Amino acid sequence: MSETITAATAANKPRYPKSIPFIIGNEAAERFSFYGMRSILATFLVAQFFNPTMNPALQTVAEAKANESTHFFVTLAYTLPFIGGLVADWFTGKYKIILYISIVYCFGHLFLAIFENNLDMFLVGLLLIAIGAGGIKSCVSANVGDQFDKTNESLMSKVYGWFYFSINSGSVIATVLIPWVYDQYGPSMAFGIPGLLMALATIIFFLGRKKYVRVPPSGINRNNFVFISVYALLNMGKKKKGESLLDVAKGNYDPEKVEGVKAVYRVMSVFAFAPIFWAMWDQNLSEWVLQAEKLDRHINLGFVNFTILPGQVQTANPVFLLTFIPLFTYFVYPFFDKIGLKTTPLRRIGTGLALTALSFVIIAIVQESVDKGGHPSVWWQIFAYVVLSAAEVLVSITGLEYAYTQAPKSMKSTMTAIWLLTVAAGNLSVALINGNISEGGFFAQFTGADFYWMFVIICAAFFVAFLFISPRLKERSYVGVDDNEVIAETNNL
Known part of the structure; x- marks a missing residue:
């Protein structure tokens, strides 16, 4: 009897999704590539393009130009997750977005490594990396949650813990190693190694293709934040006394979703x-x-x-x-x-x-x-x-x-x-x-x-x-x- 109970308990014990090692391996390598590249970006732009002679009189302007390029790069990388998430949810699903945009990501790193003496092409490389990093950012973490169901959802918090551990591990190793490589072997090698890690990240993700739970795209959901907000703005003249601006959308959209949009704006007041x-x-x-x-x-x-x-x-x-x-x-x-x-x-x-x-x-x-x-x-x-x-x-x-x-x-x-x-x-x-x-x-x-x-x-x-x-x-x-x-x-x- 005890053996039967033990076997039943083992059968009902939640198991980790088989796709998790591929997702965590992909994330660690991708974060290494991103933070490794970024750890030397500002100093490289100054030394290579904006003040290669290290003229003290030009240093302030050179550093400002390097910082301008770096922050524009980050701006784009953190704007695109909103678009990437919508495309994945409405049209392609997360798997295709992550795989195809990762390839764009790899080409971006390649441009940095081979165009170290061409500012315009180097900036094209930064653009491609921003598209890659931003395009997949909102999909990768959500893809982790997609792998779980009722039988193993109790393990989700542990997996997310390992997921974020992989992010910080990749960051720590990259920010120690890549500046040293840059100092010892130059920019081609220093930008090339993050490119190789991004290629490895893409390969790891592809190898797990038969293991993933893929949530299909839902199509365009008209009851979303953007559509409801735009409708309310265009019809603000219809607002009745005592109503909020968003209430005018309740006639054309799901009232519960309109209330949800109200909640978003409340949070945005903090944001x-x-x-x-x-x-x-x-x-x-x-x-x-x-x-x-x-x-x-x-x-x-x-x-x-x-x-x-x-x-x-x-x-x-x-x-x-x-x-x-x-x-x-x-x-x-x-x-x-x-x-x-x-x-x-x-x-x-x-x-x-x-x-x-x-x-x-x-x-x-x-x-x-x-x-x-x-x-x-x-x-x-x-x-x-x-x-x-x-x-x-x-x-x-x-x-x-x-x-x-x-x-x-x-x-x-x-x-x-x-x-x-x-x-x-x-x-x-x-x-x-x-x-x-x-x-x-x-x-x-x-x-x-x-x-x-x-x-x-x-x-x-x-x-x-x-x-x-x-x-x-x-x-x-x-x-x-x-x-x-x-x-x-x-x-x-």
Whole structure:
């Protein structure tokens, strides 16, 4: 009898989908390719194209041009997930988008490796990589969830844990290795290795083609965020007294979906404060790397001495991030909740904005020393990374959680895409500022330390505005309920 029970238990034990190793292997290799390429992008653009003679008089403009190109690249990479997700859901399905766009991705890396002396073709390579990285971004993580059903959904959180571990592992290894390869063997090899890893990622994904659960495209769903919003805007004159602007769409669209769109706009009122965070965070992969070139990067730990390369300093971010996620989840948040300071999502985001500004205060002070001809220790920049990584846990991870809990089931994918658009918006603003600096425009007066102090002031203004607005925002949790259920609104405090 006991043997029969044991056999039955084993038969009912949830099993991991056979496709998971292919998905995780693909993600680790793809993230290596992306972060490896990006770890040297800004420094390469300055040294190869914008100031190859290293003329001090040209350095400020050269760095501004390099930062402009880098942030425009990131802007496009984080705008396209919205489009890629729609195409996959409506027309092609996730598998075809991931496979075909990955091939475009590979060609982008190839262009970087072979056109190191041709700026126009190099920028075409960046465009192709942005299309590749952005086109598949919203599909890859969703593809993980598609592999599960009722029999094994209990394993999903573990698999997502390994999925995100693969992302950070790829980032850490790439940001240590690729700057070293660039220093020792030059740009062709340094850009070529990420290209090989992207080719490997594509091959791994293709090898799992018979293992994937493929959710077929649903066709164009007229009850979506874009269609409902546009209809309401074009028919705003029909709004009755006491109705919201979106209520005019209820006659032509599913009323439940219209209520879902309302929820999206409520969340967007919080997301409006996210672009300043991303405008500042993404500078750690460009502006901070260029600053690191001017620092004393010698590390003396007593038992070991070594000098790190500028592009390797950014490895601090994923390392601190992996440390802070469990620290905040299991210790910091429970501690403040226990003493009566409830760590609501909005309070976390507000605190994150304050820490983001503080990280730039540190960077601005370091830059003041650099501007005076000094070579401060890289440990000061690493300290700024500690603060920025804590801010990332508070803003980025909380923002994703907020997007999920505050949006109805039918709008959760839309909210994730809109969250990625805040990354694009932040990078676009920095790209435009750097473009203005390179052309001698208004922002040209904000160079050196003044550039970073400018962002401190802007972030402080956003923080003050957030303090006034956040107490007036309502939270409405949709976790564990259907779209048509009525959920009581609660004040965030």
